[in-house]
Structures are given as structure tokens and as C-alpha cells.
Amino acid sequence: xxxxxxxxxxxxxxxxxxxxxxxxxxxxxxxxxxxxxxxxxxxxxxxxxxxxxxxxxxxxxxxxxxxxxxxxxxxxxxxxxxxxxxxxxxxxxxxxxxxxxxxxxxxxxxxxxxxxxxxxxxxxxxxxxxxxxxxxxxxxxxxxxxxxxxxxxxxxxxxxxxxxxxxxxxxxxxxxxxxxxxxxxxxxxxxxxxxxxxxxxxxxxxxxxxxxxxxxxxxxxxxxxxxxxxxxxxxxxxxxxxxxxxxxxxxxxxxxxxxxxxxxxxxxxxxxxxxxxxxxxxxxxxxxxxxxxxxxxxxxxxxxxxxxxxxxxxxxxxxxxxxxxxxxxxxxxxxxxxxxxxxxxxxxxxxxxxxxxxxxxxxxxxxxxxxxxxxxxxxxxxxxxxxxxxxxxxxxxxxxxxxxxxxxxxxxxxxxxxxxxxxxxxxxxxxxxxxxxxxxxxxxxxxxxxxxxxxxxxxxxxxxxxxxxxxxxxx
RNA sequence: GGCGGGGUGGCCAAGUGGUAAGGCAGGGGACUGCAAAUCCCCGAUCACGGGUUCGAUUCCCGUCCCCGCCUCCA
Numbered sequence: 166x167x168x169x170x171x172x173x174x175x176x177x178x179x180x181x182x183x184x185x186x187x188x189x190x191x192x193x194x195x196x197x198x199x200x201x202x203x204x205x206x207x208x209x210x211x212x213x214x215x216x217x218x219x220x221x222x223x224x225x226x227x228x229x230x231x232x233x234x235x236x237x238x239x240x241x242x243x244x245x246x247x248x249x250x251x252x253x254x255x256x257x258x259x260x261x262x263x264x265x266x267x268x269x270x271x272x273x274x275x276x277x278x279x280x281x282x283x284x285x286x287x288x289x290x291x292x293x294x295x296x297x298x299x300x301x302x303x304x305x306x307x308x309x310x311x312x313x314x315x316x317x318x319x320x321x322x323x324x325x326x327x328x329x330x331x332x333x334x335x336x337x338x339x340x341x342x343x344x345x346x347x348x349x350x351x352x353x354x355x356x357x358x359x360x361x362x363x364x365x366x367x368x369x370x371x372x373x374x375x376x377x378x379x380x381x382x383x384x385x386x387x388x389x390x391x392x393x394x395x396x397x398x399x400x401x402x403x404x405x406x407x408x409x410x411x412x413x414x415x416x417x418x419x420x421x422x423x424x425x426x427x428x429x430x431x432x433x434x435x436x437x438x439x440x441x442x443x444x445x446x447x448x449x450x451x452x453x454x455x456x457x458x459x460x461x462x463x464x465x466x467x468x469x470x471x472x473x474x475x476x477x478x479x480x481x482x483x484x485x486x487x488x489x490x491x492x493x494x495x496x497x498x499x500x501x502x503x504x505x506x507x508x509x510x511x512x513x514x515x516x517x518x519x520x521x522x523x524x525x526x527x528x529x530x531x532x533x534x535x536x537x538x539x540x541x542x543x544x545x546x547x548x549x550x551x552x553x554x555x556x557x558x559x560x561x562x563x564x565x566x567x568x569x570x571x572x573x574x575x576x577x578x579x580x581x582x583x584x585x586x587x588x589x590x591x592x593x594x595x596x597x598x599x600x601x602x603x604x605x606x607x608x609x610x611x612x613x614x615x616x617x618x619x620x621x622x623x624x625x626x627x628x629x630x631x632x633x634x635x636x637x638x639x640x
Numbered sequence: 641g642g643c644g645g646g647g648u649g650g651c652c653a654a655g656u657g658g659u660a661a662g663g664c665a666g667g668g669g670a671c672u673g674c675a676a677a678u679c680c681c682c683g684a685u686c687a688c689g690g691g692u693u694c695g696a697u698u699c700c701c702g703u704c705c706c707c708g709c710c711u712c713c714a
Contacts, residue, residue, distance in 0.1 A: 176644090194714075202714090209714035239712075321709075322643055328710070335711085370712085392714030393644090399713090423645080424708065433713055460652070460663085465645070466707060473652065476664050483663090486677070515654095523653055527662035534662095534679095541671085541678050603673055610675080621676050628677095 168223070168517045170388075171464060173396060173419040174320050178519050181418060183387050189220050189227045190382035192416070194374060194391035194399070195277070197234040198258035199243050202265050203439035204469055205392075205425040205432040207446075211458040212422040212520070213390045214271045214566060219516045222564045230381045231274040232374060233259055235281050236367055241356055251357050252281075261443070268446045270455065270566040278377040280368060284359050286376040287368045291348045291361075293410040303339045305351030305364040309402070311344040314409045320419065321397035346402055348372050371402035375415070379407060389416035393423055393464070394431075423464045432469060440469060450634060452485075452567040453478040459522035459565060480526070481569075484561055487533045488569055489576075489630060490540055491554035498547030505556025508532035512560050525565070532557055543624075575633040579617075583631065587618055591627055594620075 168181045183189045193213045196202060220227050234240075235255035244254045266273070280287075291307055294300035300309050311317050311325065318325050325344065334343040347369035352358030358365040378386060384407065391400060400419065407415040424431045427438045446454055457477035461467045508528055515524035536553040539545040561567045580587075590609050597605040610620050613629070620629045 196714080197712090204714095206714050212714090237712090323710075324642085327642055390714095394709065394713055397643090397709060398711085422714070424714075426707070429707095431708065431713090435711095435713070462654080465653095468652090472664085476652065479664065490677075521654075523663090524655090524661075527654075530662055537678055598673080601673075607674070619676075622672070622674095623677080624671095 168219070169519055170418060170420060171519050173400075173421050176322070179418075181388075183225065184385060184417060187225055189225050189388065190230070190386040191217065191227060191388035191390060192230045192232075192374070192378040192382055192386060193274075193389075194395055195231040195233050195274075196258075196262050197237050197239060197370075198255045198262060199237070199239040200258060200434065201261050202442040203432060203434065204442050204445050205439070207265075207269055207442045207454070208425050208458050208467060209390070209392050209422050210266060210269060210271045211455055211566070212463045213420075215459065215463075215516075215522065215564070216388070216390070216420065216520060217272065218564050218566060219520065223513075228276075228382065229272070229274045230276045230278065230378065232278050232280065232377050233262070234370065234373060235259065235279045236357060237280075237370055255281075265443045265446065268443065268451065270451045270568050272566075276381045278381060280373040280377070281359075283373065283377050283380060284361075284368065286380045287372045288349075288361050290372065290376050290406060290410055291363075294348065294406065297410060299409040300348055301341065302363050305349075305366055306336065306339060306347060307349040307363055308336075308340055308345040309348050309405060309409075310341065311346070311405070312342060314405045316408065317405050318401065320401050320404055323397060323401075346371065346398065348406070371399055372406060374399070375403045375406040378403075378416070384411060385414045386416055388418045388420055390420045390422070393421040396421060421464065423461075423466050426466050426468050428468055428470060431466075449474050449478055450481070452481040452561075452569065452572065455565060455567055456480050456526065459526060462523060463520050480530075481567065483533060484529065484557060484567070484569055485572060487536055487540075488554050488557055489573060491536050491550045491557075492573075493628060494540060494545065495547045495551035495554060498551045500552035500555045501546070501548035502552060504535075504549040504552040505532065508535065508553075509556055509560065512564075516564070522565075525560075529557060529561060572633050576630050579631040579633065580629075583616075583618070587613065587629055591620070591629065595627070 169178045170181045171178045191213070193209070196206060217227050217229050236251060240251045240254050244251045247254065291300060294309065295302065295307065299313050300307055328344055334340070336347070337343055349361060349363060349372070350366050350369060351363070352365040352367065356367070358367055378389065389400070404415050426432060430436055430438060432439055453474060454477070457474050458467070460473065460477060508531055511528035511531065512525045515521045515528055518524070532553055536550065539550060558570050561569045590613060594606045594609040597609065613620055618629055618631055620627050
């Protein structure tokens with residue numbers, strides 16, 4: 166394969182070559198488990214799931230690490246409000262996150278490290294930074310000395326001297342410089358804390374990712390991913406923490422996804438315009454929701470609205486309809502192994518070009534159009550149709566994660582349960598049609614429709630299926 | 641103010657120095673008893689103004705507008 170990916174650090178599309186041939190280590194910033202995930206979180210999940218699936222589909226072995234921030238200010242705050250403790254809050258929302266990711270069809274990470282499970286690694290990193298004079302201790306707090314690290318600002322293209330210092334700098338009185346950030350926070354009364362060389366306390370947020378990514382992937386791992394809003398200061402700080410301590414490259418390739426907007430503004434909890442990810446999956450389904458996520462290139466903003474979701478639902482229905490029809494027409498013929506090839510090539514080429522999902526989806530549309538044209542020909546070759554159906558399902562499911570095969574299987578199961586009744590009704594309808602008694606024929610079809618059975622007449626007689634769910638969101 | 645992204649047919653969205661993929665919606669037609677599915681046909685000169693060029697939507701300059709980051713955030 167020759168995948169070209171935009172690298173935030175180099176600000177250019179560059180060929181992705183793993184450090185170790187055939188193996189890829191990727192780390193993606195995960196959730197702070199303090200509330201239910203929203204649609205914005207789903208985008209990052211789907212973008213990096215797509216990258217992972219594409220790499221795997223290309224024959225690479227991927228080790229995917231996604232952390233869970235299970236201790237931080239917001240978690241503590243929430244626990245306090247609910248009269249429980251931080252660990253309980255983190256556990257609860259951690260499970261919600263996992264369940265929601267499953268529903269979205271996101272492959273689980275190989276390792277899901279917890280911040281609270283890596284305090285020693287984090288403390289080692291802080292110790293190294295203090296030893297290198299890149300960090301200093303103030304009454305149990307430890308701060309990173311930003312101006313001591315010349316490369317600071319390289320990722321986000323910012324010059325340290327031009328960083329605007331906000332009005333309300335946290336701990337301004339204790340820092341040497343307002344730009345410095347906390348590596349370790351001294352315990353405050355009533356807060357969870359852990360012992361450390363600097364007294365009881367807890368880790369600063371940026372610290373965990375530097376420590377856990379390297380702990381599980383090794384320094385200089387291949388791909389570091391996250392939302393564009395994490396570039397500064399989070400990822401900038403991650404780099405500073407690792408490179409100032411060790412002098413070695415932290416991550417080789419930085420990939421960032423664009424934000425989800427509600428039209429007027431970014432979807433974000435602090436703005437208060439969030440839609441729950443679990444609700445969205447339940448409302449439109451995994452396939453349509455993922456197609457919506459994939460309807461724009463991964464770095465551009467994406468608008469969440471009903472019309473676009475409905476469009477995505479229509480696209481998903483089109484893929485389903487073709488796969489269903491092509492499988493039926495192909496019978497048990499074996500795929501010819503050739504007909505789908507040019508569509509697969511176009512699809513793969515699109516993803517190799519900086520994960521161009523809209524073009525990859527367009528390749529699937531070309532495949533369906535090709536198949537639709539064959540389908541209406543009486544002499545269509547079964548092997549060709551079988552190949553197109555198999556190719557579509559493979560690409561849509563293995564790479565895009567849409568779940569076409571699952572939906573078709575669900576339909577088949579539903580259909581099997583009512584098959585005797587439906588076949589019986591259709592036999593009567595066929596008789597009625599033969600007798601030109603269309604009133605009766607239509608009444609039978611209407612009754613089946615009311616029961617959720619879709620009947621379609623064709624040259625070879627009627628075919629039917631039971632849709633697993635409404636095929637498109639209402640407009 | 642600094643940094644970054646963007647303005648392409650009714651809507652969404654790719655893309656390229658040589659006159660613009662794909663989808664949705666819409667219109668017309670084929671097929672059908674009707675419907676569904678499918679197929680065929682129909683629409684943009686690419687925010688605006690300059691410049692470079694044989695030629696620019698694609699390169700450069702300027703203008704307008706939108707969005708993100710600069711504090712927690714996928």
C-alpha cells in the first residue's frame with residue numbers, strides 16, 4: 166500500500182511508512198469519562214476507526230491504544246454533585262462509552278489504559294523532567310517550564326512570545342511563567358490523591374497521554390490521533406513532556422479530525438449544543454450515522470442536521486437494496502473474483518489519498534450503479550453479481566464499518582419467522598393477479614406492508630423482505 | 641490581534657493549470673395492471689476584484705463572508 170496522510174506537524178500530506186514494516190502503533194486520545202459521549206466524540210471515533218480498518222484491510226497489523234481519562238476536575242466535580250466519588254463516576258461513564266462505541270461499530274482498542282493505572286509511569290516522566298531542569302516543584306505542584314523547551318509551539322505553529330496570556334491564568338501566583346502548565350497537582354482537601362515524590366496529588370491532564378502512549382507503544386510510535394481542538398495545548402504539551410525529558414521523537418505522525426458543528430457553532434458540552442451519541446445511533450442506525458460522518462473529508466468541519474442524516478440514510482438504504490438484490494440474483498454462484506476489482510481499486514485509492522472517504526463512498530456508488538445495470542439484464546452473469554455483492558459488503562463493512570451484512574442477516578431472520586405466512590398470502594395474491602383481480606392483489610400487498618413486509622414484483626414473480634428498521638430518518 | 645480551515649449546481653460534497661467526480665432532491669422517459677426496485681436523459685464556469693499564463697475554478701495579491709484554535713473540549 167502507499168497511504169498518504171496529512172501530518173499536522175509537517176503541515177503536508179506525506180507518505181505513511183511504519184517504523185517497523187508491517188506493523189503500526191497508533192494512539193488516539195480517548196474520553197474523559199465524566200458524561201455520556203456526544204456526536205462530536207463519535208466523529209473522532211469513526212475517523213480513527215476508519216484509519217485503523219483501512220490499515221488492517223491493507224494487510225498491516227495494527228496495535229491501537231486509546232486511553233481513558235478517569236481522573237480530572239470535571240469528574241471530581243460531577244461526583245461531588247451526585248454525592249458519590251470520582252471512581253464511581255468514571256466507571257459508570259466508562260461503560261457507557263464502551264457500549265456506545267460498540268453500537269457505532271467502532272472496533273475496541275487493543276489496549277485501553279486508565280490514567281489512574283499509570284501513575285508510576287507518569288511520575289517517572291515528571292522526575293525526568295525535573296532532573297533535566299525542564300520542570301519545577303512549588304509546594305507539591307509540579308509545573309513544566311515551557312520556555313525551556315525551544316520546540317514548543319511547533320505542532321500548533323505558534324510562537325511562544327505570541328501566545329496570548331489569558332486574564333485568569335490558573336495558579337498564576339505559583340508559576341514562574343503564566344505559560345507553564347501543571348504536570349502534577351497537589352492534593353486539595355476532599356479530592357482523590359495518590360502519593361508521589363512531591364507529596365500527595367494527582368496528575369495533570371496532558372501528562373497521561375505522554376506516559377501511556379509510550380508505555381504501550383514505545384517512544385516514536387507511528388500515529389497519534391485526536392480532535393483538531395486538541396492540537397493546542399494538549400498535543401503540544403504531550404510532545405514537550407516527552408521530548409524535553411528524553412530528547413527522542415515522541416510520535417511520528419499527527420492526524421487530527423475536524424469538528425462537528427451544529428451549523429452555527431461547534432458541538433461542545435461547554436456551548437451546550439450537544440446531541441448524545443447513543444441517542445443518535447439509536448435514532449438513525451449505525452450505517453447511516455457512519456455514512457454521515459464519512460460524508461466529508463476527515464479534517465473539514467461537518468454539520469449535524471436532519472437533512473444530511475436523511476441523505477446518509479438514503480445512501481445506506483441504496484447499498485442494502487443492491488446487496489439484497491444482487492445476492493438474491495446471484496443465488497449460490499461463486500464470485501467471479503474480477504467484476505468488483507475496479508471498484509475496489511478506486512475505493513482503496515481514495516482512502517490511500519489522505520483517507521478521502523467521500524470519494525471512497527462514491528466508488529461504492531459506482532459499484533452499485535454497475536450492478537444495477539447488470540441486474541436488469543436477463544443474461545446477467547451470476548458470478549459477476551455475486552462478486553459485486555461480496556465486494557460491496559466487504560468494503561462497506563470491513564473498512565467503513567457500516568454493518569450491511571448484519572442488517573441483511575437481521576432481515577433474513579425476521580423473514581424466516583414469517584415466511585410461511587407471507588408465502589401463503591403471496592400465493593393468493595398471485596392467483597388474484599392472474600385473474601386480474603387487482604383490488605384483491607393490492608389489498609394483500611397493503612396488508613403485508615402494514616405488517617412490515619415489503620413486496621416487489623419482478624419478471625420472475627414477487628420477491629419480498631422484512632426491513633430490519635426504517636430505512637431512512639424522516640425528513 | 642496571531643495561527644489554521646473554508647466559500648463549487650436547490651442541498652451535501654470531491655477535484656484539477658486545459659473548460660468540474662459522486663450522492664440527495666427535482667423534472668422528463670423506459671419498465672410495471674398499479675406500486676416498489678432498476679435503467680436512460682436534463683442542471684453549475686467554481687464568493688468578488690485584480691494579476692501571472694497561450695489558457696485558472698485550480699497559482700499570486702487584495703476584498704467580503706463563515707468556521708475552528710489561542711482556557712476545558714473529539
